[in-house]
Amino acid sequence: MIDRPRCKTGIEGLDNELNGGIPLGSTVLMCGGSGVGKTTICMQFLVNGNKMNENGVFFTATETVPKLKRYQGGFDFFDEKLIKSGNLSIIDIWSISDRLGLSPERYTAEEANILFEVIRDITKELDAKRLIIDSITSLCFRLNSKDMIRDFIFKLGSSLAAMKCTTFLTSEIPPRTFQYSQYDIEEFIADGIIFMRDVERKGDLIRTLQIVKMRGTSHGRTKFMVNMSSKNGIELTTMLKSDL
Numbered sequence: 208m209i210d211r212p213r214c215k216t217g218i219e220g221l222d223n224e225l226n227g228g229i230p231l232g233s234t235v236l237m238c239g240g241s242g243v244g245k246t247t248i249c250m251q252f253l254v255n256g257n258k259m260n261e262n263g264v265f266f267t268a269t270e271t272v273p274k275l276k277r278y279q280g281g282f283d284f285f286d287e288k289l290i291k292s293g294n295l296s297i298i299d300i301w302s303i304s305d306r307l308g309l310s311p312e313r314y315t316a317e318e319a320n321i322l323f324e325v326i327r328d329i330t331k332e333l334d335a336k337r338l339i340i341d342s343i344t345s346l347c348f349r350l351n352s353k354d355m356i357r358d359f360i361f362k363l364g365s366s367l368a369a370m371k372c373t374t375f376l377t378s379e380i381p382p383r384t385f386q387y388s389q390y391d392i393e394e395f396i397a398d399g400i401i402f403m404r405d406v407e408r409k410g411d412l413i414r415t416l417q418i419v420k421m422r423g424t425s426h427g428r429t430k431f432m433v434n435m436s437s438k439n440g441i442e443l444t445t446m447l448k449s450d451l
């Protein structure tokens with residue numbers, strides 16, 4: 208069997224579980240409720256890519272760029288110099304949408320296609336090998352129908368794969384549920400699903416992370432405990448069987 212080239216996330220535990228990293232060019236859904244660490248793990252994935260000389264672009268649809276920079280600035284791994292150097296770009300998806308004159312509510316198929324083309328062209332221009340859309344859920348809200356959502360994610364996924372760009376789409380789901388997306392289809396189109404979830408233990412909320420699916424590779428499905436700290440950002444540790 209020929210092993211596919213990998214995109215190393217730089218997040219220990221995750222790369223081991225994936226036999227070296229995410230198959231290059233995959234589109235991965237990073238699912239979870241509010242506050243589980245989706246935005247942070249995505250940013251850390253981009254910054255780790257920078258350390259491996261890979262450019263990254265973060266399209267934000269939930270927080271404004273200044274707010275995102277301020278929050279992520281609380282973690283030692285985040286350095287604004289990366290943005291100035293051009294290796295890490297943060298772009299407000301709604302600002303682009305406004306500048307293109309697209310509808311502020313629901314997109315037509317033509318508008319959805321314009322946005323897709325702009326995201327693709329920006330990625331190409333920046334020579335980005337890692338891309339985030341945070342969140343695909345809020346973007347899906349403007350895509351009028353399941354067909355449009357399917358078409359958008361499919362086209363985005365295949366054109367980014369052709370550019371060998373690995374993508375994380377964050378998916379917001381209600382807390383403590385087992386669904387992976389709000390519109391059902393995102394999870395079927397994505398190549399991979401990583402599920403982040405809060406688990407209550409003795410009055411504490413513990414963050415957990417688990418790989419549910421990853422096309423093109425064998426992988427473990429261990430439930431990790433997620434630690435978040437200013438110093439180290441997100442770190443994964445295996446849970447004791449008694450914690451499961």
Ligand SMILES: Nc1ncnc2c1ncn2[C@@H]1O[C@H](COP(=O)(O)OP(=O)(O)O)[C@@H](O)[C@H]1O
Pocket residue numbers: 239240241242243244245246247248278281282435436437438
């Ligand atoms: N500097 C920090 N050190 C440790 N934890 C932090 C820090 N800043 C934020 N957090 C934690 O991160 C959580 C938000 O993470 P975030 O990645 O934005 O989650 P999500 O995108 O899933 O909503 C906060 O609720 C807080 O618990």
Ligand SMILES: [Mg+2]
Pocket residue numbers: 245246247269341
């Ligand atoms: Mg977030």
